Structures are given as C-alpha cells and as structure tokens.
Amino acid sequence: MRFPDDYMGEMGTSKTLDQEIELLLAGTPIEGGRLSDLAPVVGVIRTQWTPAPPEADIAHFARSAASAVKMNQSPATAATTLQRRLAVPRLGLTPRLATVALTILLMSGTAGMAMAADSAAPGDALYGLDRAFEAVGIGSGSTEERLDEAVALAAQGHSGEALEHAIQGLRRDTGDSSEAAVTALTTAAQSLVETQDTADAATAASIRVTVLLTYVAENIGIDEGTDGREFGQGVAQLARDIGEGDDPTGAQDPVVAPAPGSGQSNNPGPGAGNEADEADDGAVPGNGNENSQNNGNSQNNGNSQNNGNSQNDESGDGQGSDPPVESPSVTAPGRGNDAPEDSPSATAPGKGNKP
C-alpha cells in the first residue's frame, strides 16, 4: 500500500495532510496528492448519496412545517393566556381543572393518527413524511380531510381529540367561517372539560361534539359570501349546547353543567350571550367557574399527569430519547412533554460547544 502505517506519526505531515483534506473536501483536490485518489469518491458520494428530495416532498414538507410552526405559536399563546386566566385564584379554579383544560388545548391529537391514514401508502415517496407528521397530528391532508377525521374520532367517543384535531386543521385556513369554527370548537373544548363528571354527561357531550363537528365539516365555507354569519351562529349555538346538561337524545341529564363560555371563554363569538334556558341551569356569566370547580376531579385525571411540563417547551434540554412517534397513547401527551427532548441546544452549536 502507498501509505505506511506510521504515516500519521509526524506533526508536520499531519498538517499538510489536513490541508489536503480541506482542499479535497472543498472539491479542489491537490493533483498527485496523497488523497487525490479519493477525489472521485468524494464526488460520487456527494452526487449519488445525497438524493435531492422530490418537489412533491418539498411542497408537502413546507406545508406541514409551516402549519407546525403556526400551531406551535398560536396554541402556546392561547394556552398561556388561558392558563393565566385559569390560574388566577380569584376564579376559584383548582389547579387540576386548569391543567385538564390546558391539556385538552395542547393535545396534539395523537389518537387521530391511527385513523388519519393519508393517501400515501408504505413505500410511497411521501409515506415517511406523512407518517412523521401524522404521528404528531399535523399536516395530514386537507382541512376537509381533517374535519372528516375529527368527526370519525368524535363518533368513537374521543371528543377532546376530535376537537383538537379539527381546530388544528382549521387554524391553517383563513376566512370568517374558519375563525368562527375555531372559536366555537375552542368553546366546545372548554365546555367538554366541565361536563365530564358523569358518564351520562360525558356521553351526551360526546354526541353533541359529533353533531357540532359534522355540522362544521358539512357547512364550512358554504356561506363565505355573507361573512359566514349563518355558519358562525350555527357553530356557536352547537358549541353552547355541549355545555348544557341535557342529553341530546332527549333524556334528562342529572348533572347541571355550567354554560359554556360563561366564565372562561375568551371567545365572544356571534350570539355567545347566555340565553334564557341556560340561565335555568344556574349558569350566569362569571358564575360558571364555581360550578366547574368540582369537575376538575372528574375522569380526566389521566390527562393531568401530563401537564406540569407544558412550560418546558423551550427548555432546550434535548437529551430525551423517545421520538414522538413512539408515544401513541390515546391521552395524547401535551406538546410540552415531547418538545424538550426535541430541542437540542438551540444556541448555535457551531460556536460555543467545544468542550
């Protein structure tokens, strides 16, 4: 062989070799150098081992990434705002209820993944992307597709996940009806938290969520010309219904639930004022929180386990190991849980990381 094994022994030679390596890797190899044989190798590796992504993949990723970024921004902001509201002692909310509500808002819709089978199949170029993004519940398919998935989720009883799935889909859209829908669905999500203290109430709420989502899926954008007013009123009404105790099928629910949007809603959507029949339920504006205190200890306990971490989103820890795809739990961990592991040192690793 050309290079004796003790080649590296000399400092001076190493330096020369280092320079040659830099030139080689820069694509300007030294003629007749010790490593000039490797020039074509470097070339072939770079041209053939670094496949340019297909345009379709690029577009797909760009869409997904953009919505991931926006999703990370808006719910985070909303969550902070909501948390601030919920955490204020004068509202009399237990921390648990606050965290349950937060969890619902932050849930990344993992449960939707199993069914969010997008068009790409294993082996397709897009499959990897679809899978990765669907694993955290974003970017899969059009808004319509998402709404359909949300309806299916709701029909299976996963109301919270269904709402979150739909909200995430709708957030990508602009337009009055999308905004109205997001507002209504957010109200619905909050109401849902407050109405789950008995199985009957949960079932009733679940049915109402399905009704609401079906309405949204079928009617969104239908009257865009009229500022979506009719649609907005429709969704707002259906969302308010979720907070009402009575069974949508007619049976009387024993539990009196606070009216949605009465205490914590930051969504004074069209027609959001309390109506007479709601007042009968004992829910008056500003009063709903007292009622909901007891609800914090309801069946949502599992969710609250996931919560404390939601502030760690930006912690930049980065040592965790489980990729999001590996946590398919139905009570989707809040984004706060898998985010920290995802953020390896954000401070320019090229600069300050030398030991």
Place this chain on the structure above:
Amino acid sequence: MSSPHTSIANPRDQDFETRLRAAKDGAEWAWAEIYRDLAGTVTGYLANRGAAEPEDLTSETFLQIARNISTFDGGESAFRSWVFVIAHRRLIDSRRARQRRPETLTLSDPMGGAVGDVEEEALNRLTTVELQAAFEKLSESQCDVLALRIIGQLTLEETASVLGKRVGAVKAAQRRGLLALSQHLDLDGVTR
C-alpha cells in the same frame, strides 16, 4: 471561516437571515428552501450511518426542526450544525430503539452522476456497495466524521460541534479515516 461551503454561505448570509425569520413565521417558501437545501444531505448521512429508514428519520428530523425553530438563533453554519445535531440524535435514538448495530446501507445503485472520462471509468468500478463496504471497515468515530464532512458537507468546526468532539480529534479521525478509505478502496490502477 474558510470552509468548503462558505462559498454558498457568504453571499447568502442575509438571505439566510430572511429565510430563518420567515421560517419562524411559518412561511411555506422558507421551509421549502430549507428542505430543498438540506434534506438530501441529511438522508444521505442517515443512510450512510446505517439508519434503517433514512427517509422516515429525515422526516422526523425536519419535523423536529420545524417544531423547535423558535428556539434556534444563529447563522447558516450554526443552522446546518443544528440540523445535523438533531439528525444525529435521531439516529442514535433509533439505533437504541432497535438495540443492535447499524444495518448495512441500503442505498439505491448509482445512477451515473455527472462525472466524466477517467473518473467515470473509476466510478463504474466503484459501486455503491464497495464504497459502503469500505466505509464499514472504518471505526465508528471515523465514519461519523467522514459522513458529516463528505455527505453532510459540514466544516471541521461544525462537525466537531455535532459530535461533541474537539476540532483536533475530528482532524485526526478524518486523516485516519480517509487514508484507510483510500486503502480499502484499492483505487490503484483505476485512476492512475
């Protein structure tokens, strides 16, 4: 920093800043450019380093980048390092998950890149399989370094930061690695 790819970076520093800002705002065009620029090298790196599903891992890597972009602050070089830090961690995680040594590379056969005459002749004999086999005779750390430097096209400093090594250690690893690669490939008589 005079690196192999500062030729790309310099005139585009401002572009990168604009692009980063747009990416943080969720602009699709910015993400398309980021993906177009880096996805190929990331996939190549992951495949070379034995990822079972390099495309999937690439997707996960870029997804993570999108989700954490708000935490990133720095220039283009730092960004490239950051991308590969994430890719590298993903790789290690997936290996750990599979609890075994990296599998053999499953790259598609060379499709005949844009190379000519003597080189072309050499490369005809130099199949992907042979190349990968030569790579696999190297030590893990040499592979890491060479994959990042050749495929990832990172600079010395960037490579060091991704791997958490000192620049001197990277230099030593690439010296040994490249010399060994040259020997293993036995290019004598091909390019001479």
